[in-house]
Each structure stands twice: as structure tokens, then as C-alpha cells.
Amino acid sequence: MGHREDLLEGAKRCLLAKGFARTTARDIVKESGTNLASIGYHYGSKDALLAQAYVSLVEQTSDAFEGRDGTPAAGAEGEPGSLERFRWVWSNIVATMREPESLWRLSMEVMTLELPEVREHLSAAQREGGRGLVALLMGVPEEEVTDETADTLGRFYLTLMTGLIAQWTFDPKTAPDGEALTEGLRQVVEGVRKSP
Structure with missing residues (x-):
């Protein structure tokens, strides 16, 4: 692994341990075994490196229940677009939020x-995303999802x-799980079907 990759991996560990604001360039250098000049050379700034590390962490988390092409990995439940698939996806997302070093706290x-x-x-x-x-x-x-769909349905999901x-x-004690989100969506769909 080169300095660029070492910096990215070190920055990811720092983000999970200390958060964005408390992570210093020296923390990243210590964690990655590189030097301060490498940050500027490879990423331009500490903040740009941390932003890239955050995006990489999000991608890694989504890879936990995605296949290589962005479609659900083997074991996905429900037909595409169904309430069962919706429940399965959001239950997996919620499971990542329950992990001790969840990156979602960092997201806030x-x-x-x-x-x-x-x-x-x-x-x-x-x-x-x-x-x-x-x-x-x-x-x-993912490559079959148009920009228009990413900008409408994708933004809705985001x-x-x-x-x-x-x-x-x-x-966390009162936050919804995949079941609650699915029931909420089912009620929305029923309400739309009933409206004139």
C-alpha cells in the first residue's frame, strides 16, 4: 500500500475514533505511518482527506449488504421495489446503526x-449515494439508475x-427499525390509494 492508501485508511480509523472536528493532521500521520507533507500532496488538505475517508466509510458500510454491481447481495429478501425489499434494506441499514463504532453518529x-x-x-x-x-x-x-431517478427517488431515500x-x-431506544419504517410506508401507500 502506498502513502495515499495509508493516509485514507488512517483517516478512516481516526474519524471513527475521534470524529471529524477533533481529528488533526498529526493524528492521521501517526495512525497511517506517513508524514504531514503526504496529506497535502495526495489530498490537498486534511479536510479533503477526511471528506474522502468519510465517503469511503459510507461505501464500505453499504457494501455489507450489496453485491459488486450495486445490486443486493445474495440473500436479499423480497422482490425489487416491494415492501419486503424495503423492509430488508432498511433493517440492514438500522443494523449498521446499532454497531458500537457506527459511522452514522459521525454523519451527524x-x-x-x-x-x-x-x-x-x-x-x-x-x-x-x-x-x-x-x-x-x-x-x-447502479449504472442503470438515471440521473433523474437519482435526483428524485434517490433524494427521497437520502x-x-x-x-x-x-x-x-x-x-436509539425510540428510533424506528426496518419494520416500523415499512409499516409507515405501507400506511402512506394505502392513503395514496384511497385519495381521489
Whole structure:
């Protein structure tokens, strides 16, 4: 592994241990076994490196229940687009929130940062995050999800994810699980069907 990869792995460990704001460039260097100049050379700044490390952590978490092409891994439950698939996906997401070093707590910190460089980097990653959720829920490869779908349905799922992260960060005991989210969606669908 080269310095670039070492820095990224060290930054991921620092983020999980200390969070974004408390991680220093020296922390990353110590954790990665590299040097301070490497951060600027490979990433431009500590904040850009941490933003990339955060995106990488999110991707790793989603890989836990995705196949290589972005579609659900073997063992996915329910037909694509079904309530059963919705329950399966969100139950898996909630399971990652229950882990002791869940990156989703870190997500709340990242959402409050006032660092333009970080926001720009993460904003660009949002469309791809939405695309990944659509692919997972609809059972299609990510490259088949159009930009329009990523910007509508994908953003809807990201909004649901953000609310879920906030609730799990605020009070895990009362936060919804996959079953509760699915029941809520079922009620919305029934209400839409009944409306004139």
C-alpha cells in the first residue's frame, strides 16, 4: 500500500475514533505511518482527506449488504421495489446503526460542519449515494439508475436516511427499525390509494 492508501485508511480509523472536528493532521500521520507533507500532496488538505475517508466509510458500510454491481447481495429478501425489499434494506441499514463504532453518529457531525471544501466534496457524493439506494431497493445495477431517478427517488431515500440517522443519534431506544419504517410506508401507500 502506498502513502495515499495509508493516509485514507488512517483517516478512516481516526474519524471513527475521534470524529471529524477533533481529528488533526498529526493524528492521521501517526495512525497511517506517513508524514504531514503526504496529506497535502495526495489530498490537498486534511479536510479533503477526511471528506474522502468519510465517503469511503459510507461505501464500505453499504457494501455489507450489496453485491459488486450495486445490486443486493445474495440473500436479499423480497422482490425489487416491494415492501419486503424495503423492509430488508432498511433493517440492514438500522443494523449498521446499532454497531458500537457506527459511522452514522459521525454523519451527524459531518452534516453540521461549516467547511466549504468538505461540503462541496460531500454534495457531489450525494447523488451517488441516492443512486446506490435506488439500485439496492429496486434490484438494478447502479449504472442503470438515471440521473433523474437519482435526483428524485434517490433524494427521497437520502432524506429518509438523514432522518433515520438523526433519530438514531438522538435516542436509539425510540428510533424506528426496518419494520416500523415499512409499516409507515405501507400506511402512506394505502392513503395514496384511497385519495381521489
